[in-house]
Amino acid sequence: MAGGSTRWQGRSVISKAVALLDAFGPSTPELSLGDLARITGLPVSTTYRLATELVEWGGLERAGSGTGYRIGVRLWELGVLAPRGATLREVALPHMQDLYQATRENVHLAVLDGREALYLDTIAGRGAVPVRSRRGGRLPLHATGVGKVLLAHAPESLLHEILDAGLRRYTAHTVVAPGHLRRALAETRRTGIAYAREEMSLGSQSVASPVTGSDGTVVAALAVVLRSGRGDLRRLGPAVRTAAIAASRSLQERERLAGPLAVRHSR
Amino acid sequence: MAGGSTRWQGRSVISKAVALLDAFGPSTPELSLGDLARITGLPVSTTYRLATELVEWGGLERAGSGTGYRIGVRLWELGVLAPRGATLREVALPHMQDLYQATRENVHLAVLDGREALYLDTIAGRGAVPVRSRRGGRLPLHATGVGKVLLAHAPESLLHEILDAGLRRYTAHTVVAPGHLRRALAETRRTGIAYAREEMSLGSQSVASPVTGSDGTVVAALAVVLRSGRGDLRRLGPAVRTAAIAASRSLQERERLAGPLAVRHSR
Numbered sequence: 001m002a003g004g005s006t007r008w009q010g011r012s013v014i015s016k017a018v019a020l021l022d023a024f025g026p027s028t029p030e031l032s033l034g035d036l037a038r039i040t041g042l043p044v045s046t047t048y049r050l051a052t053e054l055v056e057w058g059g060l061e062r063a064g065s066g067t068g069y070r071i072g073v074r075l076w077e078l079g080v081l082a083p084r085g086a087t088l089r090e091v092a093l094p095h096m097q098d099l100y101q102a103t104r105e106n107v108h109l110a111v112l113d114g115r116e117a118l119y120l121d122t123i124a125g126r127g128a129v130p131v132r133s134r135r136g137g138r139l140p141l142h143a144t145g146v147g148k149v150l151l152a153h154a155p156e157s158l159l160h161e162i163l164d165a166g167l168r169r170y171t172a173h174t175v176v177a178p179g180h181l182r183r184a185l186a187e188t189r190r191t192g193i194a195y196a197r198e199e200m201s202l203g204s205q206s207v208a209s210p211v212t213g214s215d216g217t218v219v220a221a222l223a224v225v226l227r228s229g230r231g232d233l234r235r236l237g238p239a240v241r242t243a244a245i246a247a248s249r250s251l252q253e254r255e256r257l258a259g260p261l262a263v264r265h266s267r
Numbered sequence: 268m269a270g271g272s273t274r275w276q277g278r279s280v281i282s283k284a285v286a287l288l289d290a291f292g293p294s295t296p297e298l299s300l301g302d303l304a305r306i307t308g309l310p311v312s313t314t315y316r317l318a319t320e321l322v323e324w325g326g327l328e329r330a331g332s333g334t335g336y337r338i339g340v341r342l343w344e345l346g347v348l349a350p351r352g353a354t355l356r357e358v359a360l361p362h363m364q365d366l367y368q369a370t371r372e373n374v375h376l377a378v379l380d381g382r383e384a385l386y387l388d389t390i391a392g393r394g395a396v397p398v399r400s401r402r403g404g405r406l407p408l409h410a411t412g413v414g415k416v417l418l419a420h421a422p423e424s425l426l427h428e429i430l431d432a433g434l435r436r437y438t439a440h441t442v443v444a445p446g447h448l449r450r451a452l453a454e455t456r457r458t459g460i461a462y463a464r465e466e467m468s469l470g471s472q473s474v475a476s477p478v479t480g481s482d483g484t485v486v487a488a489l490a491v492v493l494r495s496g497r498g499d500l501r502r503l504g505p506a507v508r509t510a511a512i513a514a515s516r517s518l519q520e521r522e523r524l525a526g527p528l529a530v531r532h533s534r
Contacts, residue, residue: 013280014320024348053281064529071349073380079346080403081291082338113340136347262331
C-alpha cells in the first residue's frame with residue numbers, strides 16, 4: 001500500500017477514479033473497499049473518498065449484501081449510448097445470426113479498443129469449441145482472427161506499439177516474428193479475410209473479415225471460431241466475408257441516418 | 268461561461284468529469300467541445316483537459332467526423348457489468364417476450380435510479396400506442412405504472428424527498444395530491460399491481476408489477492403500456508403480475524448462483 005502511494009504521486013484525480021472503475025471486470029463484478037485499494041494500489045482513505053463520490057453519481061452501487069461495490073446502472077445507461085457498442089451490435093446481430101445458421105459454429109463481433117480486440121457479442125454454437133472470448137471480453141490483436149483484421153486496418157502507429165511491446169506467445173503456433181505478422185496483415189488487407197490457427201488456444205481456429213463504414217473505415221470484425229480439424233478453415237472464408245459485407249451494408253445505411261460510427265485515431 | 272465558473276467553485280474534479288459524461292444522452296449522443304462547455308457550465312479549458320483525459324481512458328471517443336466527442340466503448344464495456352443493467356435485462360427478457368406475445372402491447376422493464384424510473388428495455392407492440400419511454404430513458408416515479416411500483420417498495424425517505432420536491436403535473440390526470448399518491452402506493456403494496464391512467468401522457472395508460480429478488484427486495488418493475496380506451500386496464504393486471512412473478516423466480520434462481528441484484532439504499 002505504501003508502494004502504491006508512491007506509484008500514484010503526481011497522477012490526476014481522474015486517473016485514480018478510472019483506475020477504481022477499471023478494477024471491475026467479468027471475473028470481479030463485486031469488490032470490497034479493501035479489494036479496490038489492493039487492486040488499484042491507492043490508499044484506503046482515497047479509495048473510500050473516490051468510491052463514495054462514484055456511488056453518489058450512480059456509476060458505482062453498494063451491493064445488496066452491503067459489503068461490496070459494483071458497477072451501477074448509471075454506467076450501463078451511459079454505456080448503451082456508445083455508438084461503437086450497443087448500436088454496432090444491434091446492426092450486426094442479424095448478420096451474425098445468419099452466419100451462425102449457415103455454419104452452426106461460434107460467431108464473434110469485435111472492435112478495436114486500445115491495443116486489444118474488445119468482443120461486443122458472441123453467438124455460441126451448440127457443440128462448438130469452447131472459446132475464450134465473451135461479450136465485453138478482450139483478446140490480443142496478433143493472435144486472433146478478429147484481431148488481425150482490426151490491426152490490418154488500424155493506423156501503422158498501432159502496429160509499431162504492438163511490435164515494440166513484443167508479440168507474446170500463447171501457443172506454439174502464435175505468430176511472434178514481426179515479419180510474419182506484417183505479411184499476414186498485408187494478405188488480410190488484400191483478401192478481406194484473416195485466419196488464426198491455434199494461435200491463441202490449442203484446438204481452436206478462426207476466420208474473420210472486416211465490417212466497413214460508409215467512409216471506408218473498418219469499424220469492426222466478424223468471425224467464425226471453430227474446433228481445429230473440422231475440415232479446411234478456408235472453406236468458411238467466403239461465408240464470413242459475405243456476412244461481413246452484408247453487415248457493412250446495414251451499417252452504412254444506418255450511418256446515413258445517424259452519422260459515422262468510425263472512431264478518429266488521433267493518437 | 269463566467270457564471271459557470273462560479274457555479275463550479277469548490278466542486279470536486281470527479282463531479283466535473285461526471286458532469287461531462289452526464290451531458291451525453293439519447294438525444295445528444297455526439298457533442299462538440301463548445302457544446303460540452305455550454306451544457307456543463309465549465310470553462311472551455313477545463314472541459315478540454317477533462318475530455319482529453321476521458322478520451323485517453325476510453326470513456327469518451329473522438330467521433331469519426333473529427334468534430335465531436337461521444338461515449339466510448341470502454342464505458343459500454345463497464346456498463347454491461349452492471350448487475351442491475353445487463354444481467355437483470357437478460358433474466359427478464361424471456362418473460363417480457365411472453366407478456367408481449369400474450370398482449371401484443373408495449374412491454375417495459377424499469378429499475379429505480381435516483382428519483383426516477385430508468386428503463387432497461389422495452390418491447391414495442393406493432394400498432395401499439397407510441398410511448399415516451401425507451402431503453403436507457405427515464406420517467407418520473409409518481410406518474411408511471413413502473414414508477415409507482417418502484418416507489419411503493421423504496422425506502423420511505425425517497426417518498427419524502429419526492430413529496431418535498433413537489434409532484435409535477437404532466438396531464439390533468441397526474442396524481443399531485445400527496446394523500447392520493449400514498450393511498451395508491453399502499454394499494455400497490457397490497458395487490459402487487461400499479462395502474463397509471465393518462466398520468467404521464469394523454470391517450471396512454473399502463474399496468475405494472477414488481478420483480479422481486481431472493482431477499483424479498485423489489486429490484487425492478489414490469490409493465491404493459493397501451494392506448495387508453497382499449498378495454499378495461501384491470502383485465503391486464505393478472506397477466507402482468509404473472510409475468511412479473513415468473514421473472515422474479517428466474518431472478519431468484521440466478522441470484523442463487525451469482526449473488527443478490529438488490530442495491531443497498533444507504534442514503
